[in-house]
Amino acid sequence: MGETISQVLVHKYLGIWFDSKGTWGCHVRYLIKKCQQRVNFLRTITGSWWGAHPGDLIRLYKTTILSVIEYGCFCFRTAANTHLIKLERLQYRCLRIALGCMHSTHTMSLEVLAGVLPLKDRFWDLTTRILIKCEVLNPLVIENFDRLVELHSQSRFMTVYFNHMSQSINPSSYISNRVSLLDTSDSTVFFDTSMMKETRGIPDHLRVQQIPKIFFNKYRNINCDNAFYTDGSLLNGSTGFGIFNNNFTASYNLDNPASVYVAELAAIQYTLGIIETMPTDHYFIFTDSLSSIEALRSMKDVKHSPYLLGKIREHLSALSAKSTQITLAWVPSHCSIPGNERADSLAKVGSINGDIYERPIAYNEFFGISRQKTLLSWQASWDKGELGRWLHSIIPLVSTKPWFGRLDVGRDFIRVMSRLMSNHYGxxxxxxxxxxxxxxxxxxxxxxxxxxxxxxxxxxxxxxxxxxxxxxxxxxxxxxxxxxxxxxxxxxx
Incomplete structure (x- = not known):
């Protein structure tokens, strides 16, 4: 009280440097200086033929450098290109170190090889996610933007908000991420992922012949009437799920946005509801969604589909109370396991013309809309670019995973192939x-x-x-x- 507020040209607030002219040059310089030592660390743990694996280096870049760069991008994403290009060069430098590419390698080629979004697209994605989150958790932000529209409707800062308002984003009321956890000592709920180990290493052209035999030998003693097969499907932007049992089938459609992962969880929830009406026994639910099983088995708070996970755990607890045993078992998809194939067909039917399966939609389920738009923007830039055409002929579609993501190879191989694929080599x-x-x-x-x-x-x-x-x-x-x-x-x- 009574103190004079001094006027300054720049001021740091919550880790972001604001300047009087709104150019964000001071903050960009601050970010580059803060990240310099971390970039040097990347260089110290790798070289041309030795050092950390490129996959580890990319993860290290994302966690220690990219996380610093993107903090507060909601504010400074509209900075002039002369400032943003400095941050982009910082990303190019880190990706070049990670992949072992030459300095002459086209910058967009580096991002495609590493599976890392361009910074401008990343900033757009994060800003849109904040606005989606504010629809439920902080509507005052949306109200303030509405007021700004009347004053600065032509401002670059408002572009992302106009895009947000043009989307059909209507999340349900706030759904807590805190879901009741399963008691891992409960002897009535089992998770069986053993077929991963038993089918690993089978060549692709032999999987259809060998995997059904492995499945039959493994589960031949269970009661077929107690076996349920669930699957999710995404066709032409529409998502559905299917359930198959000798005495029961079902197929439903899910309101958008809905991923295959959400559809898999919805199928498991629906199946458990059916089992609750059946006599006490040991029931098997076969799914090809490993992520669903791992999410249910996890002892951590979940970020995605908390409503469905919570309902599934409630069903499991209720079944456990009446001594009904449930085994959630993973099976490989599209390997001619009859039950899984029938569930897949039902899921496709559900995605096309199934009845709507009602569920509340959490705000984070709308994040997929933002990510899809971001990927389309990245793809358009990659298709229209004049440089990096050699790599474009090899990797025409962009991805957020590095090109070597599924290969068990070392740094030497990745370095050489990255140079050859980019057509920049010695x-x-x-x-x-x-x-x-x-x-x-x-x-x-x-x-x-x-x-x-x-x-x-x-x-x-x-x-x-x-x-x-x-x-x-x-x-x-x-x-x-x-x-x-x-x-x-x-x-x-």
Whole structure:
């Protein structure tokens, strides 16, 4: 009381630097300085041929650097491009370190290879999510935006709000994430994911023949009338679920937004409701949704579909009280397990013309709309870009997962393949383009010194080429030399 409030050009509030002109230059400089030491740490734990796995480095970037950059983006996402480009360069630098790519690699190619959203798209996604959350938890923010529309309807800051209002976002009243947890010592509820281990390593072309036999041998002693198969399906933007039992079938549609994960949980909840009306016994629910089983088994608070998870746990508790045993078992999808295939067909029917399965929709279920719009924006930029076309021909669709996400390979392989896929590697054909060599021709005199020439034509690598082809033939892969003299393959190095 009674103190004079001083006027300053910049002021830090809740970790964000506000400046009097609203340019956000001070905050961007603050972020770069704060992240510099963390970027240097990434460099110290990796090198060209040694160091941490690229997947670990990308995760480390997201948790220690990207989390700092994106904090408060609700405010500064409308900063001038001259400031935002500095943050984008920081991301490019980190991804280049993680993947081991050359400095000349196209920036958008780095993001596609690493499965990391461009910062502008990421900022848009996070800002939209905040507005969706405020619809339920802090409606005063929405009211303030409504007032701002009257004053600054043409402002860049209002673009994301106009987009938000154009969406059909009507979340139900607040649903707490705190759900009653299952008693893990309860002997009436079981989780069986053993088929993951028993089917691991089966080649794709043999799964349809071998997995049904494994399933039958494993569960041949259970009462077929006590076996329920559940599945979820997403067709043409519509989601549904199906349930199959020898004496009962069901198929329902879910109001949007609804993911396959939500549909799987809804199917399990509906099935447990049916089992509650049946005599006390041991019942099996087979699902191909591992995430559903893990969410039910988890002892942590959940962020997604708390209503359905809460209802499922209530059903399980009620069944446990009457000594009914429930086993939730995972089965692989699309492997010709009859019950699972029938449930899949019913789920497709439900997604197309099934009756609506009523449920409250939590605000975080609408986050998928924001993410889908963000991915479409990223995809459009990737399709319309003028650079990185070589990689576009290999990875035409963007993804939030790195290209090597499902491969069990080391850093050396990822580094080499990332360079080859981006068409930026240490051979003369590329080095001449960036002015590091005078000629793009190979010393063998057979053509340009690029990767195709080295693998298929160059006489310097005939021995290694023969080993490569022998290895491919041993794996049953027929490889044809795209060009060049096939007799070169028979020469000794």
């Amino acid at each position: 051979l003369d054909a590329h080095l001449s383009r960036i002015g590091l060599t005078n000629s793009s021709l190979c010393v063998c005199g057979q053509g340009y010194h690029d990767i195709e020439h080295v693998v298929w034509v160059c006489t310097e690598y005939c021995g290694a080429r023969s080993q490569l082809l022998d290895s491919l033939r041993a794996r049953g892969i027929q490889s044809n030399v795209p060009y060049g003299n096939n007799k070169l393959l028979m020469k000794s190095p």
